[in-house]
Amino acid sequence: MGSRVTIATPEDFLLVRDACSYGYFLLAPNEWDPIDRTLSRPLRLPEGRARARIGQPEGRAGSGLVVELDRRIGRRERGELARQVSRMLRLDESAAEIAAFHDVDERWRATGRGRLFRSPTLFEDVVKTVTSCNVAWPSTIRMNARLCEVLDAAFPSAAQLARRRATTLRARCGVGYRDARLVELAKLFASGAVDEGRLEDPGASDEEAFETLTALPGIGPYAAGNIMQLLGRYGRLAIDTETERHAREELGFREEGAALRAKVERRYERFGPHRFRSYWFEVWSAYERRRGPAWTWTPRGTGSGFTASSTRSRGPGRAP
DNA sequence: GGTAGACCTGGACGC
DNA sequence: GCGTCCAGGTCTACC
16 A cells, blocks of 8 residues: 655646656656656655656646655655655746746747756766766666666665676676766765755856866766756756757758857857756757657657657667 | 867668 | 677877
C-alpha cells in the first residue's frame, strides 16, 4: 500500500508541456508515459528509495499534481518529495515569472512555454550534461541507463559515484574517457567542495557561477552554459554543434565557425536574461515540427536518427 | 591567446 | 561481416 500526495502548481503549469520541454525527461531514470501522460522515476527520500508516478489528472493548466508512491511515506518525506518534484518541474517559477519571459519574447505566450525540465538534484543535472558532451544522443541515453542499472536505480548520488573506480564506470557504464572526470566531479560534490548553495543563490552573479562551473573537471564552456540554464540562469547560451546546425538550417545563417557563433550571440542579445529560453524553444519547436509534440516521444523513438542531425546526410543525432 | 590532436563510442559507409 | 571514417566537447601541449 503506497501513498498518494497532491502538490499544488502555479496557475499556468501544464505537465505535458512543462515536463516534456528538455531532453532530460527521456533520460533514465525518468520514464515519460505518452499514454497516461505521467512521469515516473525512483526518488531518493530520507527513509530510502520510493518510486513516484507524477500525473496531472485534471489535465488543465494550474490543476494539482498527484504523486503516487510505491510505499507509504511520512510528513518529513512528503516535504522532501515536494522539494524534488518542484525542482524537476520548476514549480518554483511563478506564472508571473513566465509572463515576464513572454513580455520579452512574445512568440511563446500562446503555447505558454517557459519552464525547462531538469533533475531532482544539481549533481544529476551535471552528470547528465557531461554524458551529453562529445557524444551522440543514443550514447547519452545508454550511459544514463547504465549508471542507473549498475549503481543506483534512483540515479547515483555524488557519494555513491565518488566511491567507484573510474575503470568500473568505463567498463560497466560505457562512459568512456569521461570515467575519471565523473569520479572527480562526484568527489567534489560529495565533499562539499562545490558550493551548490552559492551556485543556486540569485545573489551570486552569473559570471561567478560560470567561472565556478568551468573550473570543474569535464565542464567546458558548453557544459557550463547548459548547467547555467539548469540552475535557472537563462542569460547565457550554451553553444554547441546543434546550435550551429539550428543557425544554418532554421535561421538561414551562412557564416562558419567564430563568425557564426558571434552572429548567434547577437541574435539572442535582445532577450537579455531570457536568452537561453528564447533560443531553446526555437530549437525545441523545430524538433516538434519534425517529430510531433514532445509528449508523444519515447527514448526508443529518439534513440537513433532523431533530432536535428537526422536531417543531415550522416550522423546518429545530437541530444534533444 | 590560438590551435592541433587525443580522448572514446557507436553509427554509417565501403568493400 | 569486417574495417575504416566520422561526429561530438573538453583538455593538454605547443607555438
